[in-house]
Amino acid sequence: MKKILYILTLSIATNLLAQKQILPRLEKINGKTNFIVNGKPFLMLSGELHNSSAGSAHYMRPIWKQLKNNNLNTVIAPVSWELIEPVEGKFDFTLVDSMIVGARKEKLKLVVLWFGTWKNAKSTYVPEWIKRNTAKYPLMESQGGRSLNTLSTFSENSLTADAKAFSALMNHIKKVDSKEQTVIMMQVQNEVGILGSPRDYSQTATKAFEGQVPQELMAYLAKNKSSLYPGLLKVWEANGSKMNGTWEEVFGKGEKYKGEDWKNNYSFYTEEIFMAWNLAKYIGKIAQKGKEQYALPMFANGWIKQPKSTNPGRYPSGGPLPQVLDIWRAAAPAIDLIAADIYAVEEFDWVCKEFSLSQNPLFIPETTPDLGGSARALYAFGKYHAIGYAPFGIDGNGLFNTADLKDVSLKKVYDCLKNISSEISKYRGTANLTGLYLGEGDTDTSVEMGDFAVYMSRFSSAGLFKKTGGRFGIAGEEDRSPAGLVVIKLNKDEFLVAGGVGGIQVTVSGSKTNTAFSDYISVDEITFEKGKMRSHSLNGDETALGGAIIKPGEVKIFKIKVYNY
Known part of the structure; x- marks a missing residue:
């Protein structure tokens, strides 16, 4: 009996080890990070569904084949908290299963977007039992005390509930998909931050802002001083490179930048750094809980600042952007990369360069679904050695950014990239690919x-x-x-x-x-x-x-x- 138990235990341990070794992962080759799927470098020739497209199995049923026929190898699809946990503690993964089965049938891979606490800087995808109980699940506030439809980063109740739901999702994906590995990556939340204000001005948040910068962050900055984002290093040094103090003592008093060089100067930077720390801490804990169930690569995506939205609060303050990448890395090591949503295509080169800093692998999970979007796929994989690319609204559903389903340019581009993908992977990270x-x-x-x-x-x-x-x-x-x-x-x-x-x-x-x-x-x-x-x-x-x-x-x-x- 003991011998049988020993053999079973050894077998289980061996299987777990084997599974861990063959899971999709990020791996550096030639100094560039590659995405390894099924043991080989994998370029995600992707498209992202509209927000509500995966909200029913019958809508998506004919779409999977269309996407395969358009030469995609990966589909980026959302899973919303409100649909998998409509009643607290009772999970329904029917839609998740239909998504996995639909993609698997067409031999497509899935990147799953977790619309949990935040989606586009708001909390609209949380369950009704969260929305109706702001006493237990408090909201952020703008200056003047106006409540925002955005859950607070300082709520342990919200964090615990989200982490529980995400862990349940990851555990379920592991059970139904660990063998086939249709799901290859997870996005934790979507375009997070605070809109309408540079930071959360609730009483709890203000107390934290006026308190000491966590030593965990200061230790990271000191250890990585030589490679910090230039703008972050500049404000830290300008304030004496202090190793302790309040947020304003360490990073200076945030002010609105009034010049024209918006790319290299930052309005209310201290407020943005503060929000980045608290958002990343929250999301990092959720990602870590999910990885404890099923350790797929996880990323966060950023809503970029743009010429007409240069101040945090006009774009989601604290979101995963290059100027606060170091803050995210310090606070959320379970997040493997930050990804760029690029709709301001006139700034395409600048955004790609910024998101490629500090060896962050470039992944573009959202961009325009048009002729330019198709052509820029070639450019992104060549010039910037991207690991993945995805026009938004690829299914043609929805009111905004709707793909023209008669446009076959992306189909042709992805067919071309599919056929040379081995050569691209071979030369990624070298000067021979551009x-x-x-x-x-x-x-x-x-x-x-x-x-x-x-x-x-x-x-x-x-x-x-x-x-x-x-x-x-x-x-x-x-x-x-x-x-x-x-x-x-x-x-x-x-x-x-x-x-x-x-x-x-x-x-x-x-x-x-x-x-x-x-x-x-x-x-x-x-x-x-x-x-x-x-x-x-x-x-x-x-x-x-x-x-x-x-x-x-x-x-x-x-x-x-x-x-x-």
């Missing part, structure tokens, strides 16, 4: 890579030749739709380029340091049929303009080899 992008007003761009440079320019929508001034040119108007390109340097003289949407011409020639003349050894168009790669050699008329042509609406892959002469 990307180019042309917005609607742009005509050309380029990148130098060793002895050669890759150029991307506009191509005529007509695609016809005409003779002007004794020379051949391209007839018709240029197509100015957004276009993106992934560029991979395979060898010193060989490049893989993949992209399109708007019409473009891709050429490769000598870099600024390479004074020799150059030309093509080969230009091969790469296609895939049922996963099998095929190569078609081009020359003559097809490369007469200097390289590879990608017509408007197309997404293509080329391998280009060059030489000097």
Whole structure:
């Protein structure tokens, strides 16, 4: 009997260890964080559902196949607290199960969004028994004592209830999905913070704000001083790099910034740091409780500040943004990364750079579902080595940011990225992988890579030749739709380029340091049929303009080899 019990115990321990080893995880390769799923690097070619799309099984039933047909490999879908725990202590995971089964049937992976205490800086997805009992579950307050529809970070009752629900959700996912691993990552809350005020001005919050900065935070800042976010280091040093004191004594008195350099200066920064600490502490505890049940990677997403919303309170103050990333890391080590929701696409490069600081892996779980959004997927995976990308409203449901289901640009882009994903993963974290992008007003761009440079320019929508001034040119108007390109340097003289949407011409020639003349050894168009790669050699008329042509609406892959002469 003892021998049997020993064998069973050993077997259970071995299975648990094996499960722990093969769970999806974040892992550094070539100095860049990769997302490992089923033992291999995984690029999330994703789309996020509208907030209420997963609110019924019958609505989603035909949608799963549509998403698969559009070449997604991952769907980002919400689970709301109010629907899984409508009665306190009684959980209903019917919708969770239908979501997992629907995705699994189409061989799709799931990233689950937990709409718990907060969603978009409000508490609208909490159960009715929470909403109706503000005495037990208190709210934040703005200046003047106005209650906000946002649960307080200082409520142990709210934290305990949320952690209990999230733990139950993670335990259930483990039971029904640990073998298949359809669910690969969790988002804890959604675009958290406080709107309408730079901080919580409730009596409890004000007492904490006027109290001492926690030593836990100060110890983190001291230990990581050399790598702190520049703006955070600046205000700390400006106030004497104190190791103790109140929030204003350590970080200074928060004031509204009145200049034009909103990207590098911060209004009410001390209030934002204070809110970040308390939000991250709360969310970190929930994430940790969830990981104790099922240790999937977990992230928090940020509603970014923008040109017309530069003050905390105009965007959710304290949310997981680059200027308070260090605060989040100190307070919530169970959160593995912070993700960028990018709708202010004119600031796309700035946001990607900011969210890539301190080796934070770039993940874009929300962005615009349009031609530009499709083209920027190529750019994000190439230029910024993103681990995932997702236009919002991918199912076409909802009133705002609704995807045009007749637009097949994302389908083509994701098919292209799927076919070169192994090459992208191979070169992530190296200078051999980059990307180019042309917005609607742009005509050309380029990148130098060793002895050669890759150029991307506009191509005529007509695609016809005409003779002007004794020379051949391209007839018709240029197509100015957004276009993106992934560029991979395979060898010193060989490049893989993949992209399109708007019409473009891709050429490769000598870099600024390479004074020799150059030309093509080969230009091969790469296609895939049922996963099998095929190569078609081009020359003559097809490369007469200097390289590879990608017509408007197309997404293509080329391998280009060059030489000097």
